[in-house]
Amino acid sequence: MTARRLSTGGLIDRTQAVDFSWDGNPLQGFAGDSLAAALLANNQRIVARSFKYHRPRGIMSCGVEESGALVTVGDGDRRDPNVKATTQELYQGLVASGQNAFPNVRFDVGAVNNLFGRFLPAGFYYKTFMGLPPFESGSGTGYWMWCENIIRKAAGMGSASRAPDPDHYEHGHLFCEVLVVGAGPAGISAAIAAAELGLDVLLVEQDALLGGDLLGQSDAQASRDELLKALAASGVRVMNRTTAFGLYDHGAAGLVERVTDHITQPDPNLPRQRFWTVRAQQTIVASGALERHIAFDNNDRPGIMTAAAGRHYLNRYAVLPGQQIVIAGNNDSTQIVAMDMAAAGAEVTLLDARADIGDSTALKDAGVQIRTGTAPLSARGKTLNSIQLARGLPGAWQADEKLDCDALLISGGWSPVVNLISHRGARPQWNADNACFVVPEEFDGVRLAGSAAGVWQTQACEQSGRHAAMQAAKALGKTVSEAPGVSIGGWQTPIEPLYEINTEGRKSKAFVDLQHDVSSDDVRLAYREGYVSVEHLKRYTTLGMATDGGKMGNVIGLALMAEALGKDIPAVGTTTFRPPYTPVAIGALAGRSVSEHFRPLRRTPLHDWNLTQGATMTMAGLWHRPWYFARPGETINEAYIREAATTRSSVGLCDVTSLGKIAVQGPDATEFLNRIYTNPFAKLPIGKARYGIMLRDDGIVMDDGTTWRLSETDYFMTTTTVNAAKVLTWLEELLQTRWPELRVHVTSVSEQWAGCAIAGPKSREVLSACVHQTRAVSNEALPFMGVIETALQGGIPCRIARISFSGEMAFEAYVPSDYGPAMMDLLYPQAALHEGCLYGLEALGTMRIEKGHVTGAELDGRVSIDDAGLGKMASPNKAFIGSVLRQRPELMRSDRPQLVGIFPKDRNATFNVGALLCAADEISGMGEGWITGATHSPELGHWIGLGFIKGGVDAWQSKIAVAADPLRDQQTEVEIVSPHMVDPSGERMHG
């Protein structure tokens, strides 16, 4: 008989029994329990195994600092590994199990590691596993990887599901004047005070219940009720089950709200968790303090927990942690714990390392046995059954008698939770009087209050909260009356710093970081090996790197290192706390941007129309574009070859909406275009379009497209699909930062217009049957590169340019987007009369390769205008963006790779994009060039390609190159030809 549920008291609801399962066994708790409380009430002592040595572990705390009771909650694809049982609310049907153990946590074969523990000190793996033992002989990584395979399986903690997480999450945004973190006495007081000053306050609490330390006090019910009543009346927005996990620049905080983790069958409309981004003008952190452990032999035995945890289990959950309880500590906070335990009927012994603990009358009256100058030296039993005592002063202990007990409650002092303010860059300072790290009262709009600021007494914490609220209000420009501040501390008798208890020469397994099995000997080993800075200590021993973030053990580790160095703690330093304060589900941080909504899908106005016509889609940036329109039984290859051939012989229609479209307007629009394009725009007549290339500042090609002149001051620019946003931003940057004298506005009109290319010898016939006035598209009215604004039948406004990417006579027609499908319903039946077709990106690619037109595959950000064979478009008569740096010597070399066409020597052969072009006698090394495009050319009747090769066509006139593609075991002899492989003189598009 050890831990047990009391029949009265606590904040649980005894009318609501809750069934749950632990390691396959049905157990019962009550509504209001945490999983840890329910396990304790059921006297489950061993609930976990440690990381490295597989030592049995029990419940060690009642909160986020837990390093023992890590369990797996849920099963199947809703399995959550590494859950701290102390923070998991119990609900009907909860399924929990032990982890990192086989067959179970009570009997675990992995515990054999504990026997070999002497061979597994900190960092042992850096010294071995390199090669064959015993002397590490060999070479390469094979032996290590063989060992690693075994080590990986042994390491890790819980096991995550490999199935997709079936739940959903969301992100939300909050704004407030004051954010208060933590709803204990300090936080609630701060929130009320700030609200009373007229401020918009948000109070967040990680626990399900508000009250903080009051929840663990035996006599605080009334004062808690009073505080909550005042809070409810104050207008403060309160969020419980919400952890402020990180503070970021400029008053931003990250919160995670656990919406349904405590519910058996949640509303499917609710997300499992919400990630909130808060922007607060002022932040008050009242995140409390955490009680520390002490290092002594077997200090990790189930049955040992912090004193405050014991008190919480008793007063909040009505679970008495033992019958024979020993409480051991070095500060005043253990006394009330002892009295509460005694009042609940336990046999209580209070050990205090200090010789003098002040007035102990009340303790004695309560029946508590007191031993001053005494501390636990060693714990006994697989689960605690007794302790060996040590007497004397800290630093010089002597072994003393044995004491039977079934629970040991420890208080090694208190660490204010300064994590959040530390995220912002505030450096904690060591306060020797209170043996803890504290931070400045204010740092960049963040203030601490209550025990987070090192204030120990409830009343003082409330005062500290009010003071912080006043200061925050003052910072926000409110006139406030001064509320006195509260000084750090508040104990009757000073704390006696105590980090480790041992006697001279005695072997012990005393843990500093319990979750990672880092012992006091490991810290001393790190010291001997020279890993003495905090960062080295932490990384070498893994101290503080576990899922509890070293909340209980970090200070002990620092203290032991300081002792080894013969220095004080500040000389060793403090570790930097990183967010998140407690671990946060990756799903919550991703919110709704997952699966098909990872990024929005951009649809052209013809999207649904294309699908109706049997389009198979492919990606182009965020867009979906038709890839090909397979007829029944056709493969992709058959489809694109038919589409390209049909277009060249008759007519084809293609959705070109995704091209970027920018309205360039204003009196200086012409001058602007003349500066950004390499070729001249000054004399482009109204009603004409021109192909243009723009360079980056460094002279490399940025983008290309056509620009149509609609009026004296009005242009319509197209860009490539992928670069549309980049080009717009670039133009805005130039106009607003470099050339403010130009009166030009640029506006994206990509979404305004639906575009269709009509290409092929029959294109004019198709178009003329659809426009309002047939004459509008005659050769005279609309010559090559001509532009008109007209209307399609049914009065659909339409702008048309006669431009060609395919090399055929072709038009691009644009109508306002909502009319896009209507345009297709006009064009497609007309095309069908000529046995025309719809074509997709694949056929588009075929035709542009045949013509040697470049796309993003060629213009990859490393290619100069000369490399692309477009050097003639760089005007020698004007300066433009990039005109100076494009002439740097390496960029002007004649042996640079240049754009070429590629034919297989054997016309039946093929090659792949991404193959390297090599000289026939040297198929190795970096190669002479590479292939950027490849297709079957229906026009030529064989495979063709585009690519770059050193020196270009001229250098390879009579030489055979090899397309080397070892990735796909292919090697093809190729001829290098002009990139203009079909209709090089351009008769068709002009015709």
Place this chain on the structure above:
Amino acid sequence: MANRLSALAGHYSPGRFGAEGQAGVHLSVVADLRLHQVAAWPDSLPAVGQLLANSIGQAAKPGPGCAISSEQGAVLRIEPLKFWLLNLDPPTIEAEQGCSLDLSHSRTCVHIDGPQAQEFLGRLLPLDLRAAAFPDNRVASSALHHVGVTLWHRGGGYDLFIPRGFAVSIWEVLHATALQFGLEIS
């Protein structure tokens, strides 16, 4: 005249979705949006603003991030030198004064109201929508699910202008997010 086809046509159906009880969020699609952009130069901005205000019978142009509206239409100040004119054609403007541009088809407008409309939008937009910060007739552009959108607080509800190509995707996100509040689509 051919009919306009909304980007959302075929992608939603009216009805009642999600959590039971009173619907917290109402969504509806604004049909046949008429939207022109009118841009001015720094020195002509006051005059152009005045012209636009007059065109809807109002006395003064809207300041940054604000809108003015009347029976005839509305003027939204969306960028330092740019206005959106809703529901009427823009007055003629010389190039020396500025330029205008028809953007009627470039945006899909979804109207959002209902008792939890503000809370709902708080799940999606990083904007301070508290009454003091975003009163009626305020306009803000921001990013919603990686997409640049414009929000106009109008008559207790909100008009959300979404780039047309993203309308379906954003609609799906709006729909999924609204379920927890109880969603009514009309």
Place this chain on the structure above:
Amino acid sequence: MIRIDCPFCGLRDHSEFSYGGDASINYPPLDAPAEQWHDAVFLRENIRGRQLETWQHTSGCRMWLNVERDTVSHEIFAVWPAHRGYGRVLHAEKENTE
């Protein structure tokens, strides 16, 4: 989260903005000597501390801004439109409302 007080839109998250670069660079005339262009395009003072930089409010009013910011603490000291004409307009309007 850096919060930038856009002169047009008000205080917004930096995720609505795109960082441009060093605003102290004076880009030379388009036909300036190559050395000048080299220095402007490739060299950076890379200040550790207060620097002048550009941002664009891409998801907001699309204005290019000059921002004076500390590159260590991320504190922002001033924000104003990069284009002086925009600045004049917004300043005049602010005067009128105040």
Place this chain on the structure above:
Amino acid sequence: MKQYSAWKVFKNGLTGQKDWGRAWRDPEPKQAYDIVIVGGGLHGLATAFYLAKNHGLKNIAVLEKGWIGGGNAGRNTTIVRSNYMMPGNRQFYEHSLQLWEELSHELNYNVMFSQRAHVALFHSPGARDAYARRYNTMRLTGSDGELWGLEQLKNEIPHLNYNDARFPITGAAVQRRAGTARHDAVAWGYARAADQLGVDIIQNCEVTAVRRDGGRVHALQTSRGEIKAGKVGFAVAGNTTRLWQMADLGNLPIESHKLQAFVSEPLKPLLDHVVVFGVGGAHFYISQSDKGGMVFGGDLDWYKSYAQRGNLPIVQDTCEAAMSILPCLGRVRLLRHWSGVMDMTMDGSPFICKTPLKNLYLNAGWNYGGFKASPASGWYFADLIANDRPHEFIEHFSLDRFTRGVIIDERGAGPDPKLHG
């Protein structure tokens, strides 16, 4: 020389770990050294090691302002690969990978280099083609590389998102010899090995001024006194600009940006490869550490910064990317995120070069890629310092490449540092 081995571990287990001495000495700085390397990160330590090992040089010091390996050495996602394509980069990173393969033996320190394969996912024919060129270049220059089709990928990594990904995965480009290593161990291993060859590793020694004697560096003023130096090498990552300006050398083609990294709670084996993906404007890489944490990262924070603190938008972006390819990560919890300061250059490539000062050498500008490069970086920087001329593989890693117009930009992103993440 105290050799580490299984035998030593066993023996010390019996004798209470009494026999382990300092991994490296803690010497007082001397008044003068033949060579002083500033920066006790991976690159500086590796340089010192190879100066002693390959070139037989003595009288070398490494000055570190804090603790060795405390900068980006300990802030990266530990990925090692050589899938670079541009001339110079290709040979350099391949040599680095070869050095990695023997590093634990060379240093007698287990750096845990695990060649578990680097799997770069692609989602479109265009992306596949771009990888094909890159990986063909690797194959033809003696490295390894493969293209996996969807079926093979599903066999190797069955729990990627093949069902409802916004950008459906269509295959992967794979380098099997690539993998991960234990970052701290690399710093400590180099330090210990260099120390055993006589290099003085001096921690808590900050350079506060560079004393010039005309066109030479005469001495370095430090927080531990003035140290004269025959030759000086800078290898200080995020602080390059500060030292450069201390030497009164003007501006560099470098901007400091920060990059965040992330680790989850430890889990039993969940992912056996390094998986990388980049599509739709996202960029993401993930692997699992031997301890069980999922180690991952994404893009730069997009603005210039010297702060070693992350910010929320990138946390969100990165987790979105994580979920989009490994949807089982939804319930896995992020344990920590942090950030490092990167020397971002104008073309995403580094500098290992001579400087305007005769005896000053520069090693900088590692952008994202410094961890994998560290062995070769040290190797070639040592070679440069010892021989006073660049090896042909690093000829392009010079400061004048922008004047000349040499393009070794692996991304083709152009002269904007933030785009080279």
